[in-house]
Amino acid sequence: MKALEGVRILDFTHVQSGPTCTQLLAWFGADVIKVERPGVGDATRKQLVDVPGADSLYFTMLNHNKRSLTLNTKTPEGKGVLERLIRECDVLVENFAPGALDRMGFGWERVQELNPCMIMASVKGFGPGPYEDCKVYENVAQCAGGSASTTGFLDGPPLVTGAQIGDSGTGLHLALGIVTALYHREKSGRGQRILAPMQDGVLNLCRVKLRDQQRLAAGPLKEYSQYGENIPFGDATPRSGNDSGGGQPGRILKCKGWEEDPNAYTYFITQAAVWQKICDVIGKLEWKEDPDFTTPDARLPRLNEVFDAIEQWTMTKTKFEVMEICNPLDIPVGPILSMKELAEEPSLRETGTIVEVDHPERGKYLTVGCPVKLSDSPVDVARSPLLGEHTEEVLALLGYSEAEVASMREAGVI
Numbered sequence: 001m002k003a004l005e006g007v008r009i010l011d012f013t014h015v016q017s018g019p020t021c022t023q024l025l026a027w028f029g030a031d032v033i034k035v036e037r038p039g040v041g042d043a044t045r046k047q048l049v050d051v052p053g054a055d056s057l058y059f060t061m062l063n064h065n066k067r068s069l070t071l072n073t074k075t076p077e078g079k080g081v082l083e084r085l086i087r088e089c090d091v092l093v094e095n096f097a098p099g100a101l102d103r104m105g106f107g108w109e110r111v112q113e114l115n116p117c118m119i120m121a122s123v124k125g126f127g128p129g130p131y132e133d134c135k136v137y138e139n140v141a142q143c144a145g146g147s148a149s150t151t152g153f154l155d156g157p158p159l160v161t162g163a164q165i166g167d168s169g170t171g172l173h174l175a176l177g178i179v180t181a182l183y184h185r186e187k188s189g190r191g192q193r194i195l196a197p198m199q200d201g202v203l204n205l206c207r208v209k210l211r212d213q214q215r216l217a218a219g220p221l222k223e224y225s226q227y228g229e230n231i232p233f234g235d236a237t238p239r240s241g242n243d244s245g246g247g248q249p250g251r252i253l254k255c256k257g258w259e260e261d262p263n264a265y266t267y268f269i270t271q272a273a274v275w276q277k278i279c280d281v282i283g284k285l286e287w288k289e290d291p292d293f294t295t296p297d298a299r300l301p302r303l304n305e306v307f308d309a310i311e312q313w314t315m316t317k318t319k320f321e322v323m324e325i326c327n328p329l330d331i332p333v334g335p336i337l338s339m340k341e342l343a344e345e346p347s348l349r350e351t352g353t354i355v356e357v358d359h360p361e362r363g364k365y366l367t368v369g370c371p372v373k374l375s376d377s378p379v380d381v382a383r384s385p386l387l388g389e390h391t392e393e394v395l396a397l398l399g400y401s402e403a404e405v406a407s408m409r410e411a412g413v414i
């Protein structure tokens with residue numbers, strides 16, 4: 001039995017943030033019924049298309065293990081179906097633009113009337129405040145949540161990151177809210193409303209940068225490279241390039257082959273506990289006794305000198321050789337892995353983190369499986385549904401007769 005077996009989700013999500021959340025719930029065993037507009041579906045089905053006529057990877061990789069029901073919820077019959085679905089389901093998840101669900105006639109009050117046990121979970125760009133009515137996509141959230149202003153190099157513009165912390169990150173937050181509310185419902189017997197604003201989710205992931213904002217009041221941030229470079233700090237947390245975000249200085253350093261290979265780099269952390277071993281490895285034996293280098297505090301103004309010397313060594317090794325030499329010595333390093341390397345990594349295939357899926361329209365493709373492993377609730381990744389693939393099945397479950405289904409189909413309701 002899967003962990004969330006018996007939980008039924010009315011999945012009114014689209015694009016990335018909401019689908020990330022409901023895909024996780026489906027992986028943990030919930031029955032996720034994705035409601036999509038007839039003939040159109042989730043906009044991502046036809047975005048960034050690589051196989052003409054087939055659902056895009058954008059869609060398939062975010063909608064595994066779900067059922068698809070097509071339904072025009074703006075028609076009276078469609079609203080009737082939606083009402084029955086709300087009565088039958090435990091959770092309604094949505095990430096429409098602010099106000100869209102109210103305009104459809106299914107605001108929180110109406111949902112509660114229909115099913116007081118219903119948990120209604122929403123992703124929005126912003127929480128209550130000046131921007132609450134805005135439509136928001138990933139990079140807007142990264143910018144408004146503090147990630148962009150703290151990412152990049154000091155002498156460059158703010159940068160967005162490839163990790164989809166606004167969309168997928170908020171989807172993760174929402175999933176936690178939902179399972180928490182399900183747990184709470186066991187005791188209270190009532191549903192509740194959950195809001196996961198993308199700005200808040202990004203800010204939560206940028207927590208250490210708000211930490212640094214407050215530390216600025218006590219003086220310069222000594223672990224930032226700019227401290228050793230004698231560049232004064234302003235009044236906000238600066239961009240810190242590849243500096244480590246914690247108290248153990250680290251950087252991205254060139255490895256053998258960096259001239260041709262854009263990913264021939266390693267992350268290298270000068271953890272205080274292994275400083276002596278680092279000196280041995282890079283051949284800087286004199287630094288073991290030199291008061292300018294022996295303690296972490298002494299090294300802070302000299303990080304450029306330290307990392308330049310380490311890089312002279314890493315440039316003589318491949319990123320994997322650096323790993324092989326440093327790991328047994330407990331020196332924390334990590335190769336910069338390309339998507340190609342990750343896709344081909346056998347251990348990730350074995351753990352089910354990279355999964356090959358077969359799809360009737362597009363054939364085989366790779367996806368990222370469930371990144372959270374439960375020992376008693378293993379995940380089997382099943383392909384995403386075709387548009388409306390389960391419409392009849394779901395309507396039968398709701399008690400509609402074949403004749404009623406046929407008439408709804410003729411009227412374009414489903």
Ligand code: COA
Nearest residue numbers: 015016017036037072073074095096097100103125135136
């Ligand atoms: N039947 C009938 N109408 C449907 C429907 C269905 N099954 N499903 C959706 N619709 C309607 C909605 O009711 C809405 O209609 P309305 O605006 O007339 O009230 C309309 O489709 C469009 O919804 P909307 O959410 O505004 O889509 P969009 O493509 O214009 O905007 C986003 C996309 C992502 C910008 C927006 O949904 C948003 O800001 N969401 C919240 C934040 C978020 O999750 N962003 C990240 C996305 S990865």
